[in-house]
Amino acid sequence: MLFRESTKEFLESEGFAVKEAGSFDEAIEIGFKEVFDLYLLDINLGAKNGIELLRELRSFGDNKPVLMLTSHKSPKTATECFEGGCDDYIRKPCEPIELIARVKSKLRDSFGQKNSIVKLNDELIFDLDKKKVTNQNKDVDLSQKELELLSLLVRNKNSTVTIENIERELWPAAKEPSYGSIRVYINSIKKLIGKDSIVNIKGIGYRFEN
Numbered sequence: 001m002l003f004r005e006s007t008k009e010f011l012e013s014e015g016f017a018v019k020e021a022g023s024f025d026e027a028i029e030i031g032f033k034e035v036f037d038l039y040l041l042d043i044n045l046g047a048k049n050g051i052e053l054l055r056e057l058r059s060f061g062d063n064k065p066v067l068m069l070t071s072h073k074s075p076k077t078a079t080e081c082f083e084g085g086c087d088d089y090i091r092k093p094c095e096p097i098e099l100i101a102r103v104k105s106k107l108r109d110s111f112g113q114k115n116s117i118v119k120l121n122d123e124l125i126f127d128l129d130k131k132k133v134t135n136q137n138k139d140v141d142l143s144q145k146e147l148e149l150l151s152l153l154v155r156n157k158n159s160t161v162t163i164e165n166i167e168r169e170l171w172p173a174a175k176e177p178s179y180g181s182i183r184v185y186i187n188s189i190k191k192l193i194g195k196d197s198i199v200n201i202k203g204i205g206y207r208f209e210n
Contacts, residue, residue: 003092004042010096011103015130024048028056035148035170036064037131038107041086043070043077051084058085065106069094104129110155118154120193120210126154133192140192145170149185153198153208162205 008018019034021027027041039057041050054066065087070077078089087109088102107129108116116129125134131147133140142150152169153161167177186206190198199207 007040007096007099011100014100015127015132016103017131024053027053031057031060031062037110037151038065038067038103040067040069040103043068043072043081051080054081054084054086065110067102067106118210120154121197124193126150128154142188142192143185145181146185146188149182150189150193153189153206157208157210160201160205160207164205166205 004020004022008020011018019030019036021030041053043050050068050070054068057064057066066085067088067090068081068086069090069092070081071092072078073091081089087106090099090102104116116127118126118128120126120133123135124140126132127134128151131151133142133147133150148170149166152166163179163182166182167179170182171177186198186200197208197210199209201207
């Protein structure tokens, strides 16, 4: 528990939004309620271990990056993690700076961006790693869904993101997607960064152009 709490605090100090779970069931419940960009899974989760949780996530079609954390030193354990679908494997104890570097690397790989800092217009900067928009170093107030949608569009710059893809990314399996809500979020983002920055591909989806 101490390691989990200290890891959460360090990640938050670096600007990341973090949700923690202390058990397999709690992690599954949170995973159904919210959308995440990356998972940090400890192998030791009580009755069911982190490898089982990893397999469960993959069986749901959740392909977000997964970093496994463990004090196990057996090569067999590492093999099981990678065969289960993890993207990286970190042995504890690890230096916080190394953990942050690996998290940022996997997020950049996932987002398809070499540079995590994106200029949205003459005033606004979007940090893809920390998923926040700033204006002259001051945070811009956006809802979680607006940030998730903006992140998805920016990661796929100059490519059309389908409505189906948006629904899959923004709404967990346990919740019904809402096309009306997507339009509201799109309009809100257009007001913020400029209406010409997002192109509506009628009946298909949206494209971010910058």
